[in-house]
Amino acid sequence: MKNQIVEAQKNKPTEEMIRIAQEEGVDINVLCSYVASGKVAILANNRHKNFTPKGIGKGLSVKVNANIGTSPEKADIKLEMEKLEMAKKAGADTVMDLSTGGDLREIRKTIIEHAEIPVGTVPIYEAAVETVKKRKTITKMDPDELFDIIERNGEDGVDFITVHCGVTIKSIERLREQGRITGIVSRGGAFLAEWIIINKKENPLYEQYDRLLAIAKKYDMTLSLGDGLRPGCIADATDRGQIEELIILGELCSKAIENGVQVMIEGPGHVPINQIETNIVLQKRLCNEAPFYVLGPIVTDIAPGYDHITSAIGGAIAAYYGADFLCYVTPSEHLGLPSPQDVRDGVIVTKIAAHAADIARGNKRALKMDEEMSKFRKALDWEGQFKCAIDPEKIKEFRKGRGLHDDVCSMCGEYCSMKIIKDYFQKK
Amino acid sequence: MKNQIVEAQKNKPTEEMIRIAQEEGVDINVLCSYVASGKVAILANNRHKNFTPKGIGKGLSVKVNANIGTSPEKADIKLEMEKLEMAKKAGADTVMDLSTGGDLREIRKTIIEHAEIPVGTVPIYEAAVETVKKRKTITKMDPDELFDIIERNGEDGVDFITVHCGVTIKSIERLREQGRITGIVSRGGAFLAEWIIINKKENPLYEQYDRLLAIAKKYDMTLSLGDGLRPGCIADATDRGQIEELIILGELCSKAIENGVQVMIEGPGHVPINQIETNIVLQKRLCNEAPFYVLGPIVTDIAPGYDHITSAIGGAIAAYYGADFLCYVTPSEHLGLPSPQDVRDGVIVTKIAAHAADIARGNKRALKMDEEMSKFRKALDWEGQFKCAIDPEKIKEFRKGRGLHDDVCSMCGEYCSMKIIKDYFQKK
Numbered sequence: 107m108k109n110q111i112v113e114a115q116k117n118k119p120t121e122e123m124i125r126i127a128q129e130e131g132v133d134i135n136v137l138c139s140y141v142a143s144g145k146v147a148i149l150a151n152n153r154h155k156n157f158t159p160k161g162i163g164k165g166l167s168v169k170v171n172a173n174i175g176t177s178p179e180k181a182d183i184k185l186e187m188e189k190l191e192m193a194k195k196a197g198a199d200t201v202m203d204l205s206t207g208g209d210l211r212e213i214r215k216t217i218i219e220h221a222e223i224p225v226g227t228v229p230i231y232e233a234a235v236e237t238v239k240k241r242k243t244i245t246k247m248d249p250d251e252l253f254d255i256i257e258r259n260g261e262d263g264v265d266f267i268t269v270h271c272g273v274t275i276k277s278i279e280r281l282r283e284q285g286r287i288t289g290i291v292s293r294g295g296a297f298l299a300e301w302i303i304i305n306k307k308e309n310p311l312y313e314q315y316d317r318l319l320a321i322a323k324k325y326d327m328t329l330s331l332g333d334g335l336r337p338g339c340i341a342d343a344t345d346r347g348q349i350e351e352l353i354i355l356g357e358l359c360s361k362a363i364e365n366g367v368q369v370m371i372e373g374p375g376h377v378p379i380n381q382i383e384t385n386i387v388l389q390k391r392l393c394n395e396a397p398f399y400v401l402g403p404i405v406t407d408i409a410p411g412y413d414h415i416t417s418a419i420g421g422a423i424a425a426y427y428g429a430d431f432l433c434y435v436t437p438s439e440h441l442g443l444p445s446p447q448d449v450r451d452g453v454i455v456t457k458i459a460a461h462a463a464d465i466a467r468g469n470k471r472a473l474k475m476d477e478e479m480s481k482f483r484k485a486l487d488w489e490g491q492f493k494c495a496i497d498p499e500k501i502k503e504f505r506k507g508r509g510l511h512d513d514v515c516s517m518c519g520e521y522c523s524m525k526i527i528k529d530y531f532q533k534k
Numbered sequence: 535m536k537n538q539i540v541e542a543q544k545n546k547p548t549e550e551m552i553r554i555a556q557e558e559g560v561d562i563n564v565l566c567s568y569v570a571s572g573k574v575a576i577l578a579n580n581r582h583k584n585f586t587p588k589g590i591g592k593g594l595s596v597k598v599n600a601n602i603g604t605s606p607e608k609a610d611i612k613l614e615m616e617k618l619e620m621a622k623k624a625g626a627d628t629v630m631d632l633s634t635g636g637d638l639r640e641i642r643k644t645i646i647e648h649a650e651i652p653v654g655t656v657p658i659y660e661a662a663v664e665t666v667k668k669r670k671t672i673t674k675m676d677p678d679e680l681f682d683i684i685e686r687n688g689e690d691g692v693d694f695i696t697v698h699c700g701v702t703i704k705s706i707e708r709l710r711e712q713g714r715i716t717g718i719v720s721r722g723g724a725f726l727a728e729w730i731i732i733n734k735k736e737n738p739l740y741e742q743y744d745r746l747l748a749i750a751k752k753y754d755m756t757l758s759l760g761d762g763l764r765p766g767c768i769a770d771a772t773d774r775g776q777i778e779e780l781i782i783l784g785e786l787c788s789k790a791i792e793n794g795v796q797v798m799i800e801g802p803g804h805v806p807i808n809q810i811e812t813n814i815v816l817q818k819r820l821c822n823e824a825p826f827y828v829l830g831p832i833v834t835d836i837a838p839g840y841d842h843i844t845s846a847i848g849g850a851i852a853a854y855y856g857a858d859f860l861c862y863v864t865p866s867e868h869l870g871l872p873s874p875q876d877v878r879d880g881v882i883v884t885k886i887a888a889h890a891a892d893i894a895r896g897n898k899r900a901l902k903m904d905e906e907m908s909k910f911r912k913a914l915d916w917e918g919q920f921k922c923a924i925d926p927e928k929i930k931e932f933r934k935g936r937g938l939h940d941d942v943c944s945m946c947g948e949y950c951s952m953k954i955i956k957d958y959f960q961k962k
Contacts (some may be wrong), residue, residue, distance in 0.1 A: 289955055296952075339904065340904045341906075419846060419887065442932070459847065462806070495837070527718050531717035
């Protein structure tokens with residue numbers, strides 16, 4: 107079966123690479139070399155049919171992921187399919203199925219079947235749910251069962267999996283030594299830390315990393331090395347535990363590339379604005395410029411209900427400094443499971459952050475979009491503006507709600523600056 | 535009558551300075567020296583009674599302004615009072631009355647009477663409206679009438695006025711030479727440019743700057759030197775016209791400080807993320823660290839309906855680099871006049887940006903707020919979280935809408951990472 111990085115290392119661009127190079131307007135040879143060296147990941151499980159592969163990393167536009175999935179309290183596959191449609195329509199580049207309630211494999215297969223974009227999962231969730239069902243406590247998890255679940259994810263066509271390989275005896279110890287306000291806020295990280303502490307054994311995803319690599323290679327399933335020790339609040343950001351884990355992920359990253367397995371690195375989390383650049387530079391340096399997949403970062407803790415915005419602020423800054431992939435955060439973060447509308451708001455806002463970063467990074471297609479929009483705005487051409495807008499429906503809704511017609515903006519009315527001076531300053 | 539900067543230059547802290555120093559936890563002597571040198575402006579017209587003065591600038595927390603006001607299409611004073619209440623309740627530090635419809639003086643006086651926070655205006659709007667009423671076209675504006683209006687604003691207790699003194703024959707010429715996509719997007723800037731071009735005369739606010747200073751000094755009305763040539767799209771950002779105007783504003787700023795008049799500088803506008811730091815550093819250098827009051831900046835043009843968010847991204851970054859005062863942008867920017875709900879959303883989101891910047895700048899009170907919130911979050915203490923949240927109502931609404939009770943978060947349910955590992959990583 108096809109394996110993107112193996113082909114790239116033989117200097118043979120795949121059809122997926124050719125397609126992505128064309129879509130993004132980049133040189134295919136450069137792209138191929140970045141895939142070979144692990145600076146770009148091509149999300150495309152070799153069993154996933156009829157879908158659009160995505161490239162994530164150096165030289166490419168910033169991508170956006172939407173998390174969907176059930177919880178034990180709310181396990182309704184129809185609702186999840188509604189969220190999936192919302193996410194796709196709003197322009198998500200990928201989705202992750204984080205389900206923990208209901209028939210997990212059935213839900214996953216249904217999502218993959220309808221996704222048409224790459225799908226990611228976090229297999230440790232399924233392992234935890236299965237373990238709890240059978241043996242009551244997560245600390246009884248059987249590592250073999252976890253690897254079986256990972257294998258099934260590969261078989262089902264999952265394009266990328268989060269694996270918290272860096273939660274180790276050593277990184278947990280570093281974390282405990284320093285102390286934290288919010289401890290571990292990654293669910294996968296917390297499961298594994300609990301397992302490690304109680305069983306006094308090393309993390310199986312770290313100890314049996316070769317076994318993990320073999321499964322990932324078979325299906326060309328990209329490993330998204332999870333940040334199980336990411337900070338859960340501003341005060342805990344960029345601490346020793348977090349950085350210890352990042353160093354470990356850097357080591358595992360090199361090993362994956364050498365073994366023909368694609369990899370991304372996951373990043374924080376809650377980070378104050380003044381520490382974002384440091385986090386990006388450090389990840390790029392420690393992990394050989396591997397694609398960086400950040401959750402947020404959320405730049406203040408005090409805005410529940412608005413965390414799609416706190417993370418859009420952090421995400422735009424992170425992507426400007428070099429993050430490649432933004433995991434959305436919805437308005438319901440820290441409060442509850444997102445509704446379909448939350449999914450929509452989360453995707454749009456994260457796309458705004460990604461696009462603003464693309465502009466700042468000099469992406470020509472992104473700059474062109476803004477220039478087009480500005481020309482239509484200057485011409486007071488609303489149809490043109492609808493065409494260029496990131497969410498045309500929102501504008502139409504807005505104007506309809508206020509009874510505005512095509513050529514009127516109620517903001518300044520007759521005192522519109524664009525009407526006052528129409529052509530004097532046109533670009534030559 | 536009292537004049538803050540004159541007192542500060544005599545090294546005599548006023549009661550307003552003492553109050554602000556206490557509220558913000560800064561040293562009164564340092565604050566007083568910053569007021570004396572024009573690095574901090576105290577917004578407090580000496581005729582404005584029963585209100586909370588605000589300090590803006592170096593060493594102080596980042597402040598947020600909300601624009602309200604009528605347009606010719608919608609001149610309803612009750613609606614504006616509703617917006618004022620919304621803005622205050624959401625935590626706006628100041629409001630600006632940008633009315634252009636209805637009885638402008640009556641509206642202004644009503645707003646000042648109920649504001650309890652500093653009020654700003656843009657007198658050129660009133661001059662334009664009055665001129666158009668009498669003589670049909672703005673180009674017939676009588677400079678004496680403009681100065682009379684400015685005087686009346688001072689008498690009425692207006693704390694700060696936007697005056698586009700930097701729109702001059704020279705800066706307009708520079709702008710025209712370079713060319714622009716969206717030309718002039720500041721209404722005041724467009725009025726004045728039109729007046730200058732048609733009458734072939736210099737901007738009266740520039741030519742008779744001493745007259746302006748004399749009025750401002752009398753009422754201790756802070757001059758907010760407007761950026762009439764601010765860019766209206768990403769492609770126009772940081773161009774020669776904009777920077778020419780900024781240099782002129784820097785010169786006028788020095789002159790104001792020498793003459794015992796407080797001053798702020800207004801800034802862009804639409805600016806890509808990669809140019810924000812440059813804009814701030816340049817303003818601080820050219821204008822002797824005068825307070826910088828930015829509108830946005832908006833970091834992409836393609837997101838109408840979400841410009842409160844595009845500007846929260848830009849505002850957070852700008853304030854991190856040193857902007858002192860953020861003018862809110864609402865979801866209705868570029869589309870129409872904001873509703874009371876838009877005002878609320880705009881203020882909250884801009885406060886989030888300001889707070890995120892305060893954290894990044896090391897403001898101890900801001901950091902403390904986030905730490906408190908994180909402790910309550912870790913303890914799953916919802917009442918505590920309500921107390922610390924920037925918008926407690928939003929959380930309550932959210933949780934009520936989903937039927938959630940005090941100790942439950944539906945996001946992860948029983949797989950809550952905080953429940954899994956409760957105390958192991960507590961901060962020592």
